[in-house]
Amino acid sequence: MFGFLNLNKPFDWTSHDCVAKTRKLLRIKRIGHAGTLDPAATGVLPIAIGKATRLLQFLPTDKAYKATIRLGVQTTTDDLQGEVISQKSATELDLATVKTALMQFQGKIEQIPPNYSAIQVDGKRLYDLARKGEKIEAPVRNVEVFNIDILDWRIGEFPELDVSIACGGGTYIRAIARDLGAVLETGGTLAALQRTVSSGFNLTDSFNFTELEAELEAGFQPIAADVPLQQLSEITLPETEARRWCQGQKISVDSQVSEILRVYNEQRLFLGIGELNEELLIPRMVLETGND
Template structure:
């Protein structure tokens, strides 16, 4: 039985839910969950919690980073290249300098309208289900505020439908498809997302990620090691308990500390042997257990 995280390098054409199902079959474990959706077209980092680590998913940091390819001159109903083309306007005269001038508009705290074909829920229903049935259009999707920390130009390909390669760092809820769509609208030629690879998500990066083939091979050779349950939680302050406090903690009791100087709502908890034992909520000098885990050797 595994307890921890596996960062999957998601292949194209499958959903995050598909990845969870595939990993359940490989590991022969049911208690598995993912740390956020990733469009079927996209590839890259998908953190997946296994065993008791599923209880820690809600504490993972929200930051994400992508390498995106934006194609100008095409507009689709899904805002990416997999959708139906609704406008085709070649723009071979478009140049990189013109595009660069507009990129600052998409950095910082911005408002964007998520794509109609998205996993967002409205009244318990997924938007993409409503969009497929024609019950909702993009204009019906409410605007929301998101944050984009960085947009860095990586490359430019000229042509009838020029393409821009960019690196984007952003917060939770940011749709790269919406950035591509809105950039195309600002330029007057339209645009759609033609490629997307996530390089960082919720504290996990590509370097620590495995393909499904790699997971399967490591299982065959009995060499699969999952990432520690606290792998993505190092942004949280930590508290180390003594032996007596550890005993009370493991029984789910609150811990009162004489001096506790943290500026976070939650903290990582370690026992007297420096083994991770869960997450607590800070209430002045009292630590309230939220997730209590057995120490993993």
């Protein structure tokens, strides 16, 4: 068995917990995931099964979230899982002011990741350094936020803002919550997060573990390995050339461009990933023998 599972990650589970549970349910050791989610976040966690783990690096990186930002509160982790650093009433805030402030978080922006994150500095995870109380200077990252839409606004001593965010890979929504609070001079932290899109998978098509167990009883079939790779162009090879390509040989093609491609044979069997370098199709990842 190989392919993908569109998992709806439950609250308070790590991404590693989800991989371990999936291994147990499917009785397959070779399981991986794309796009780590914090334990407090829920939503889409793409799971690769069997040989599909080799395709994780080729998945699209764009993501989308629904988030709740609480203003007037700042924490050590930039979400409600951390200790409160500062807290002050923000009853004077109005939605118009917040809308104006949000505009500077769209487009290509610089972002400092939360100290409690999986990013490595000098070979060590930031969250490990933070837990030891070490002073950390997280590296600035260039990320892209395509769109932020306001879904709801709740006034109060610590007003809350619900937003939908579409962004590129590597964007921290916790950092947006923190930095919005800094711009508004109130402090801000992430109160809730749900990922609705990740690596070509949507929340509406996802399975939770209860649903997955029911599917296994009925005869579960994973999502075909090439389905989330539709952002890549494709090429179909004649049978003789397909067999040669699957054996690791470079194939001459009529092209003057360079790109990464999905490779198929004439029976539409997905063979793997190739790199088109001008007039040569080079095997990057072969998943099938091409003899089926």
